[in-house]
Amino acid sequence: MYYADFRHERISFPDLKTLLAHASPQRSGDALAGLAAPDQKTRVLARMALADVPLSDFLSANFVPYESDDVTRLIIDTHDREAFKPVASMTVGAFREFLLADTTHAETLRCLAPGLTPEMVTAVSKLMTNGDLIAGAAKARIVTAFRTTIGLEGRLAARLQPNHPTDDLAAIMAATIDGLAYGSGDAVIGVNPATDNLDNTIQILQMLDTMRDKLAMPVQSCVLSHVTTTLAAIEQGAPVDLVFQSIAGTQKANEGFGVTLAMLREAHEAALSLKRGTVGNHVMYFETGQGAALSANAHHSVDQQTVEARAYAVGRAFNPLLVNTVVGFIGPEYLFDAKEIIRAGLEDHFCGKLLGLPMGVDVCYTNHAEADQNDMDLLAFALANAGVNFLIAVPGADDIMLNYQSLSFHDIVRLRHVLKLKPAPEFETWLARMGLLDAQGRLPADAASAAMQRLIAAQGL
């Protein structure tokens, strides 16, 4: 039982799960689940009570039963008590101040990560302002590599997402060339297939791999099919760089995606065995998003943000190259408006980084959410300042297959120019060779057009 006293009143919270839910910033998904604080006063009193909770309480708290949930078992069984020691005696409130202190650096956070659980990390994030989340995440540095190196200081990578409603290969190629001409693609060229089947997946993989070869590009590609489809593609000898899977924070929610930890292990090993990486061998790519567990009715009454962070515990078990939250994709019943989407994007990035993940974000919204491109501009700038590893970009911010809006290739160029961020180093060299990056690290005014001509010629379009 946890308490907060206010004037002559004592407000009590029966367990840590309820306390975390009530301490959460307002969002529609928690209200939909019946987990949100009944009023603003209770919300803040819950934070006051949370500030006094020892971090060690989280190691014995029951969020989702250990016996019936393999994600809980993963979290508990792999917890590194040695790494946890420096913060073991802190309360959540003291932990917030520790994270924000000038003396806490990237190395501190790197050593600490295996000692942290998702619940500890979301707890501290609930006491943080948006500015705290940006500053805190900016200290972390999680570097991964395959054919490019992602997450280095002073750099911002982009996933080039050339989706098409019928998986038309020429259309995907055209959108890819468009994105390359704007310097996107260093995180991955990643296609969400309209049809998740083996033949289709292999065709797209082969097209992208041939393109990479012709243009001598240091990039990795990925078709975001189900893990079982990708495994079958590997067996057929298809050029698979990365294995993708959507993951969530409980066993039941993962079952909703048709995925188990054993499947992920098998796929991870299969992809590693191909040894296709040149500067590193991180081969997994995961997407997550607040609301996924609730929409599968698999949230176990855990608040939306905390169950999301539990997905990061799944992710970190497989040394991924890339992880991103698809923050605004799920719709207004989970994140109602831009205020909720922006907050959730900053929370997810911060929590992922603290847990040691190479975190990126799909800065996005659907048409039935109270949000527009102006809001995405702000979230993108906030995340770029927070040192986000990569962002997702699509032609003109409009994904014509998934029917939602993300960032545009233009937005990536702008973020790099305004904040003086560079692409991944291997890709930077390639861009310079293509005339797509000048000595100042900028995309020259007419470069995209000239390079496009060469790219088109190379593709024979």
Place this chain on the structure above:
Amino acid sequence: MASPFDALKHLTRARIALGRAGDGLPTQALLDFTLAHALARDAIYGEVDWNELQKALSPLSTIALTSAATDKQTYLRRPDLGRTLADGEAAKLPKGPFDIALVIGDGLSADACMAYAAETAHAVVNTLPDFTFAPIVLAKGARVALSDPIGAALSANLVIMLIGERPGLTTADSLGAYLTFAPRSGRKDSERNCISNIHAHGLTPSLAAQKIAWLAREALRLKLTGVDLKEAAPDGLLAAPTPTKALPNT
């Protein structure tokens, strides 16, 4: 001289080869995008003119009712209420039995309802003359699963819901059709069949009605809808892909 970008433009409807104004979009491209978003927003916040729709459905008889989601904000925040009839509404429905109940719901696009629902409904009824139809139900504040309590109250063997789909930037007025055999509250999405993309640049109402009618006949013959019926469909009939990304369908 044509820009090299133009060589790519015909390959896709994606917003490629837009050009640059510094790091921003050229003004025209920016305004085009903004207008498309505005149309989508208006479609979501628009209201169906139910009287107009009722006239368009004549001579078919209709019954109007509402879900428990009484305003747009509640509708967007509480999908559970959009799947439930408001208090007392079930009493408006005759107690069947009927072979087929046809429901028209506003969903997320009033524009789609106004543009294509009446024509599609007429075509469906005309294509299935050998079955008994309940009066057409006009449902405000509807999610797809609102057809479950409606179909159950009507004692219909099969319910067909025509509903406005979530607007995209390229199409703000797309209608979807969902078929559920033996409707009752709590049916899962996997127990339904769907025909989507009924709009000016997608399926025409008459072609959609043919597909719906094939599914309806088979559903009533085999006494099921959902994944098993989809498997039995001839090639191409249900070819529309289902886009997903990271998250399960809701």
